[in-house]
Amino acid sequence: MALLFNPHKTLACSVREEIDELLQAAEISVTHVAVDYDTKILQVEPSVQTVEMAIVLGGDGTLLGVARQLAPHHIPLLGINMGHLGFLTQSDPSQLGPAIERIIKHDYQLQRRMMLEVFVYRQGKEIAKLIALNEAGIGKASFARMATLDVHVDGVYMDTYSGDGVIISTPTGSTAYALSCGGPIVSPQLQVMVITPVCPHTLFSRPCVIDASQTVRVKVRARHKDVALAVDGQDGMMLESGDEIVVRQAPYDTTLVHLPDREFFDVLRSKLHNSAYTSATY
Template sequence: MVNIGIYVNPTKPHAREVASELVSLLQQYGCAPVLEKRSAEFLAREDLALPLEQFYPQVNLVFVLGGDGTLLSVARALAPYPIPILGINLGHLGFLSEAEPHNLAESVQQILARKYIVEERMMLETQLFRQGQLVRSFHALNDVGIAKGSFSRMVTNKVLVNGTFLGKYSGDGVLISSPTGSTAYSLSAGGPIISPNVEVLLFTPIAPHTLTARPIVLAPNDVVEIEVLSDHEDLGLTVDGQLGVQLQQRDRILVRKSPYTTLLIKWRENTFFEVVREKLQGQMRELEDGNGK
């Protein structure tokens, strides 16, 4: 019997109806649905509840119902475990999701027929050192940012790569992204789009106060070190734009490739540029006439 985990973002429109339909479909096809504990409470199905951290090894794969933010949080929680994730888009963009609520039955059928591939996405590991002591560590699928808060005060960070001084960056902050994260915050800050099957680190200055500061693509085994030079308190470390820690002057942040990866379920290979065209550029699938017009 296939055990399929379900994680639901209850704040999304129609989350209850879609999740209930998914549970019924899985049971009809002879699967054993397992609901993350809070999702089970939301659906009043405590009989199917299991904490997310206990999904492995009982769960074969996980359906995540929500937007990209929901999938990011689940990816971090499941990072140490080899559990593939299928995103079902209940959000706005759904760049990381592969399925939509209107084709839920078809999605279940494809999963059970094993008509899918699993993409292995590189993650980031970051460590925060304060007065020489490690105080926090995180894993991220998209990005790690060191940036100012709501007040309009410039921040300055000293950046090194593999111990070699790269420069001092003044502006709104700096961002280190994975290839998956290149289509998130980094993109709006002027960074390039990187295909997710390429393993690199992307360093992007955020609103730099100089014309010469540009994004830099780094090798996957490089280690980026950021030292906080600003002395005001309106500065923080963010992880995937969801977790945050207030920073202090002389804090050091190390960012490198994580030993973990995120396993994303996709229906077929080479869909990345279709997603870029349709979702980021806001274009519908075009009729093929040989010229792409």
């Protein structure tokens, strides 16, 4: 078992000791790794790629960063919420004991969440490849500028968006940035992508749901250099006019540990109806 914790969250540092005691009492060996957005987990601790499960102590942002690194190794992730929203996590510190007991007894299910591969091409050459669990966002980097983006699906012209940008999200990401921009809530087990314009300068541009097997190509048209690509709100790069971004389903999924009494619509109702939280999970 791997215990990955965000060292910048005081509660995470204290809770990991409690979890360690519970797992050690059940004779389960534990590997501790401090993780941040920039931590190269498998370089710091190569043995993590062989563990049965990784418990992630942090918020949704911590879990997103871990997922992008461990998904290719098919390691189930159990999120314990140390942040604000905790939409992707399965337990809070107050429910820690029962949650860990279920893990010890193998009383849980595994959920597969589709991911995205994002390629950036400049003058016909691939210059970057990124992975996302929530979304790929393409848009202006400054407040006053406007980005113009041509969007094609499977080589067929779909629309041109002039405004703040466009988001291509997974069902998991439908409750993140895309939701704040008017996108639909999508049940996480579906295999689809959602294309959501961000503040489009038109009266008719609307979000669109496409099949996960399709490929989205976005071409940047701008007179300035304040256009950027961001994946999961954490990783990304600056773009130039003429760049093309290709988004498609990744060849692997993120595997999340799911506790039976934590259903998607129950979490949706309790989290998103609470005015103390925002709607984003990035």
